[in-house]
Amino acid sequence: MKSSRSICYYWGGDTKRNLFVRSYGEFILIPPDREDRVTRNFGEIFWPIDGHGLFTMAGKEYVLRPGYVWYYPPGMQHDFKPKNTFHYCWLTIAGEDSGKLFAMLDIQPGLNRAGICPRDLFNRVGTDLNFLTKKHQLSALALAFKILTLIASGGRKMKASTGHDMGEVKNYIDANCGLPDLSVEQIASELNMHRVSLSRAFKKRYGVTISDYIISSRMKKASYLLSTTAYPLNEIAPECGMNSRHYFSKVFTQKIGFSPSEYRKLFRTEPSDGTIPS
The missing domain is CATH 1.10.10.60 (Homeodomain-like)
Incomplete structure:
Protein backbone atom coordinates (compact mmCIF):
# COMPACT_ATOMS: atom_id res chain seq x y z
CA MET A 1 0.00 0.00 0.00
CA LYS A 2 1.30 3.47 -0.92
CA SER A 3 0.69 6.87 0.61
CA SER A 4 -2.33 8.69 -0.79
CA ARG A 5 -2.75 12.45 -1.09
CA SER A 6 -6.29 13.35 -2.12
CA ILE A 7 -6.39 17.13 -2.06
CA CYS A 8 -8.45 20.14 -3.08
CA TYR A 9 -6.80 23.57 -2.96
CA TYR A 10 -8.18 27.06 -2.92
CA TRP A 11 -5.67 29.70 -3.82
CA GLY A 12 -8.25 32.29 -4.90
CA GLY A 13 -7.77 35.60 -6.57
CA ASP A 14 -8.28 37.81 -3.51
CA THR A 15 -5.57 36.81 -1.05
CA LYS A 16 -5.95 40.15 0.77
CA ARG A 17 -8.97 38.86 2.65
CA ASN A 18 -8.44 38.92 6.41
CA LEU A 19 -9.83 35.40 6.78
CA PHE A 20 -10.36 32.61 4.24
CA VAL A 21 -10.09 28.85 3.80
CA ARG A 22 -6.89 28.25 1.90
CA SER A 23 -6.88 24.47 1.36
CA TYR A 24 -8.20 21.11 2.47
CA GLY A 25 -7.13 17.50 2.03
CA GLU A 26 -7.45 13.89 3.13
CA PHE A 27 -4.16 12.00 3.25
CA ILE A 28 -2.93 8.52 4.07
CA LEU A 29 0.79 8.58 4.94
CA ILE A 30 2.77 5.38 5.36
CA PRO A 31 6.30 5.29 6.86
CA PRO A 32 8.93 6.18 5.80
CA ASP A 33 6.99 8.77 3.77
CA ARG A 34 6.55 12.11 5.52
CA GLU A 35 5.76 15.78 4.90
CA ASP A 36 8.52 18.40 4.59
CA ARG A 37 9.54 20.50 7.59
CA VAL A 38 8.48 24.01 6.74
CA THR A 39 7.22 27.18 8.43
CA ARG A 40 3.75 28.25 7.29
CA ASN A 41 1.99 31.61 7.43
CA PHE A 42 -1.45 30.10 8.01
CA GLY A 43 -3.20 28.02 10.67
CA GLU A 44 -3.58 24.31 10.04
CA ILE A 45 -5.41 21.49 11.82
CA PHE A 46 -4.87 17.75 11.46
CA TRP A 47 -7.75 15.44 12.47
CA PRO A 48 -6.94 11.68 12.44
CA ILE A 49 -9.30 9.05 11.09
CA ASP A 50 -7.04 6.01 11.66
CA GLY A 51 -3.52 5.42 12.86
CA HIS A 52 -1.03 7.73 14.56
CA GLY A 53 1.09 10.72 13.63
CA LEU A 54 4.22 11.98 15.38
CA PHE A 55 4.17 15.77 15.70
CA THR A 56 7.03 17.91 16.97
CA MET A 57 6.69 21.27 18.68
CA ALA A 58 9.30 23.18 20.70
CA GLY A 59 11.67 20.22 20.44
CA LYS A 60 9.21 17.74 21.96
CA GLU A 61 7.48 14.92 20.07
CA TYR A 62 3.80 14.10 20.60
CA VAL A 63 1.61 11.23 19.38
CA LEU A 64 -1.59 12.28 17.58
CA ARG A 65 -4.29 9.60 17.62
CA PRO A 66 -8.01 9.50 16.74
CA GLY A 67 -10.09 11.52 19.17
CA TYR A 68 -7.62 14.41 19.12
CA VAL A 69 -6.67 17.24 16.75
CA TRP A 70 -3.30 18.88 16.23
CA TYR A 71 -3.09 22.62 15.57
CA TYR A 72 -0.10 24.48 14.12
CA PRO A 73 -0.65 28.26 14.37
CA PRO A 74 0.54 30.75 11.73
CA GLY A 75 4.29 31.28 11.77
CA MET A 76 5.16 27.90 13.33
CA GLN A 77 7.29 25.21 11.72
CA HIS A 78 5.33 22.13 10.67
CA ASP A 79 7.22 18.98 11.60
CA PHE A 80 5.34 15.67 11.57
CA LYS A 81 5.48 12.15 10.20
CA PRO A 82 3.39 8.98 10.36
CA LYS A 83 4.10 6.57 13.20
CA ASN A 84 2.20 3.87 11.34
CA THR A 85 -0.37 4.06 8.56
CA PHE A 86 -1.77 7.53 9.28
CA HIS A 87 -5.11 8.51 7.72
CA TYR A 88 -6.26 12.05 8.44
CA CYS A 89 -8.08 15.14 7.23
CA TRP A 90 -6.43 18.54 7.31
CA LEU A 91 -7.59 22.11 6.81
CA THR A 92 -5.77 25.42 6.47
CA ILE A 93 -7.15 28.86 7.26
CA ALA A 94 -5.22 31.89 6.10
CA GLY A 95 -5.41 35.65 6.30
CA GLU A 96 -4.42 38.29 8.78
CA ASP A 97 -7.03 37.17 11.32
CA SER A 98 -6.55 33.41 11.07
CA GLY A 99 -4.58 33.13 14.29
CA LYS A 100 -7.15 35.28 16.10
CA LEU A 101 -9.94 32.88 15.07
CA PHE A 102 -8.22 29.89 16.65
CA ALA A 103 -7.39 31.91 19.77
CA MET A 104 -10.98 33.15 20.07
CA LEU A 105 -12.18 29.53 20.08
CA ASP A 106 -9.48 28.59 22.61
CA ILE A 107 -7.92 26.03 20.26
CA GLN A 108 -4.42 25.62 21.60
CA PRO A 109 -1.24 24.95 19.59
CA GLY A 110 -0.54 21.24 19.74
CA LEU A 111 -2.98 18.57 20.96
CA ASN A 112 -6.67 19.29 21.46
CA ARG A 113 -9.33 16.78 22.54
CA ALA A 114 -11.82 16.60 19.67
CA GLY A 115 -13.77 13.35 19.29
CA ILE A 116 -14.61 11.67 15.97
CA CYS A 117 -13.32 13.24 12.75
CA PRO A 118 -16.28 14.85 10.88
CA ARG A 119 -15.23 13.71 7.40
CA ASP A 120 -18.54 14.81 5.94
CA LEU A 121 -17.84 18.43 6.91
CA PHE A 122 -14.31 18.27 5.52
CA ASN A 123 -15.64 16.84 2.25
CA ARG A 124 -18.21 19.63 2.00
CA VAL A 125 -15.40 22.16 2.41
CA GLY A 126 -13.61 20.43 -0.45
CA THR A 127 -16.72 20.70 -2.63
CA ASP A 128 -16.91 24.45 -2.03
CA LEU A 129 -13.21 24.88 -2.77
CA ASN A 130 -13.80 23.61 -6.30
CA PHE A 131 -15.57 26.89 -7.06
CA LEU A 132 -14.11 30.39 -7.05
CA THR A 133 -17.30 32.32 -6.34
CA LYS A 134 -17.71 34.51 -3.29
CA LYS A 135 -20.72 32.43 -2.25
CA HIS A 136 -18.67 29.23 -2.15
CA GLN A 137 -15.77 30.98 -0.42
CA LEU A 138 -18.10 32.09 2.37
CA SER A 139 -19.73 28.66 2.52
CA ALA A 140 -16.31 27.01 2.92
CA LEU A 141 -15.47 29.44 5.72
CA ALA A 142 -18.77 28.72 7.48
CA LEU A 143 -18.11 24.96 7.30
CA ALA A 144 -14.55 25.47 8.54
CA PHE A 145 -15.92 27.46 11.47
CA LYS A 146 -18.28 24.58 12.26
CA ILE A 147 -15.32 22.17 12.27
CA LEU A 148 -13.38 24.47 14.59
CA THR A 149 -16.31 24.82 16.99
CA LEU A 150 -16.47 21.01 17.20
CA ILE A 151 -12.84 21.05 18.29
CA ALA A 152 -13.50 23.88 20.75
CA SER A 153 -16.39 21.95 22.31
CA GLY A 154 -14.42 18.71 22.55
CA GLY A 155 -15.88 16.95 19.51
CA ARG A 156 -19.11 16.08 17.78
CA LYS A 157 -21.95 15.64 20.26
CA MET A 158 -24.57 12.94 20.12
CA LYS A 159 -28.12 13.91 19.53
CA ALA A 160 -30.42 13.51 22.49
CA SER A 161 -31.54 9.89 22.50
CA THR A 162 -34.67 8.33 23.89
CA GLY A 163 -34.88 5.12 25.85
CA HIS A 164 -36.22 3.44 22.72
CA ASP A 165 -33.25 4.20 20.46
CA MET A 166 -29.77 3.50 21.84
Missing part, protein backbone atom coordinates in the same frame (compact mmCIF):
# COMPACT_ATOMS: atom_id res chain seq x y z
CA GLY A 167 -28.18 2.86 18.44
CA GLU A 168 -26.29 6.14 18.46
CA VAL A 169 -24.96 5.44 21.96
CA LYS A 170 -23.65 2.07 20.77
CA ASN A 171 -22.00 3.67 17.72
CA TYR A 172 -20.50 6.36 19.92
CA ILE A 173 -18.94 3.75 22.21
CA ASP A 174 -17.50 1.82 19.25
CA ALA A 175 -15.98 4.99 17.79
CA ASN A 176 -14.58 6.25 21.10
CA CYS A 177 -13.61 3.06 22.93
CA GLY A 178 -9.97 4.19 22.86
CA LEU A 179 -10.69 7.19 25.08
CA PRO A 180 -9.61 6.36 28.66
CA ASP A 181 -12.37 8.46 30.29
CA LEU A 182 -15.22 6.85 28.35
CA SER A 183 -17.84 5.84 30.92
CA VAL A 184 -21.55 5.74 31.68
CA GLU A 185 -21.20 9.08 33.46
CA GLN A 186 -19.45 10.76 30.53
CA ILE A 187 -22.00 9.52 28.00
CA ALA A 188 -24.94 10.46 30.25
CA SER A 189 -23.51 13.95 30.70
CA GLU A 190 -23.16 14.44 26.96
CA LEU A 191 -26.73 13.30 26.39
CA ASN A 192 -28.03 15.30 29.35
CA MET A 193 -29.62 12.11 30.68
CA HIS A 194 -29.58 10.57 34.13
CA ARG A 195 -27.05 7.75 34.21
CA VAL A 196 -29.60 5.29 35.62
CA SER A 197 -32.13 6.04 32.86
CA LEU A 198 -29.42 5.72 30.22
CA SER A 199 -28.12 2.44 31.66
CA ARG A 200 -31.59 0.96 31.88
CA ALA A 201 -32.48 1.92 28.30
CA PHE A 202 -29.21 0.56 26.89
CA LYS A 203 -29.51 -2.76 28.72
CA LYS A 204 -33.12 -3.13 27.62
CA ARG A 205 -32.06 -2.65 23.98
CA TYR A 206 -28.87 -4.75 23.92
CA GLY A 207 -29.05 -7.03 26.96
CA VAL A 208 -25.72 -5.81 28.40
CA THR A 209 -24.70 -2.89 30.56
CA ILE A 210 -22.91 0.10 29.06
CA SER A 211 -19.82 -0.66 31.16
CA ASP A 212 -19.71 -4.22 29.84
CA TYR A 213 -20.22 -3.04 26.27
CA ILE A 214 -17.36 -0.54 26.60
CA ILE A 215 -15.06 -3.39 27.66
CA SER A 216 -16.38 -5.59 24.85
CA SER A 217 -15.74 -2.87 22.27
CA ARG A 218 -12.21 -2.36 23.59
CA MET A 219 -11.49 -6.07 23.45
CA LYS A 220 -12.78 -6.22 19.88
CA LYS A 221 -10.38 -3.46 18.90
CA ALA A 222 -7.55 -5.12 20.84
CA SER A 223 -8.18 -8.42 19.04
CA TYR A 224 -8.00 -6.66 15.69
CA LEU A 225 -4.75 -4.90 16.53
CA LEU A 226 -3.14 -8.06 17.91
CA SER A 227 -4.09 -10.10 14.85
CA THR A 228 -3.29 -7.55 12.13
CA THR A 229 -0.39 -5.43 13.44
CA ALA A 230 2.98 -5.87 15.12
CA TYR A 231 2.33 -3.06 17.60
CA PRO A 232 3.77 -3.79 21.07
CA LEU A 233 1.37 -4.03 24.01
CA ASN A 234 2.41 -0.67 25.40
CA GLU A 235 1.00 0.89 22.20
CA ILE A 236 -2.10 -1.29 21.91
CA ALA A 237 -3.18 -0.73 25.53
CA PRO A 238 -3.74 3.07 25.20
CA GLU A 239 -5.46 2.51 21.85
CA CYS A 240 -7.99 0.47 23.81
CA GLY A 241 -8.48 3.06 26.54
CA MET A 242 -6.09 1.51 29.05
CA ASN A 243 -2.94 3.26 30.19
CA SER A 244 -1.38 0.18 31.79
CA ARG A 245 -0.24 -2.71 29.62
CA HIS A 246 -0.42 -5.01 32.64
CA TYR A 247 -4.04 -4.12 33.34
CA PHE A 248 -4.78 -4.46 29.62
CA SER A 249 -3.23 -7.96 29.57
CA LYS A 250 -5.22 -8.98 32.65
CA VAL A 251 -8.56 -7.80 31.22
CA PHE A 252 -7.85 -9.27 27.77
CA THR A 253 -6.97 -12.67 29.24
CA GLN A 254 -10.10 -12.68 31.41
CA LYS A 255 -12.45 -11.72 28.58
CA ILE A 256 -10.92 -13.54 25.60
CA GLY A 257 -9.48 -16.65 27.27
CA PHE A 258 -5.98 -16.16 25.83
CA SER A 259 -3.18 -13.85 26.85
CA PRO A 260 -2.41 -11.13 24.26
CA SER A 261 0.77 -12.94 23.18
CA GLU A 262 -1.07 -16.27 22.85
CA TYR A 263 -3.84 -14.64 20.85
CA ARG A 264 -1.34 -13.01 18.50
CA LYS A 265 0.44 -16.31 17.83
CA LEU A 266 -2.84 -18.07 17.09
CA PHE A 267 -4.59 -15.46 14.96
CA ARG A 268 -1.88 -13.23 13.39
CA THR A 269 -2.83 -12.22 9.84
CA GLU A 270 -1.91 -9.43 7.46
CA PRO A 271 -4.22 -6.38 7.46
CA SER A 272 -6.16 -5.78 4.27
CA ASP A 273 -5.48 -2.03 4.05
CA GLY A 274 -3.03 -1.10 6.78
CA THR A 275 -5.53 0.94 8.79
CA ILE A 276 -6.87 0.33 12.25
CA PRO A 277 -10.39 0.80 13.55
CA SER A 278 -11.17 4.02 15.37
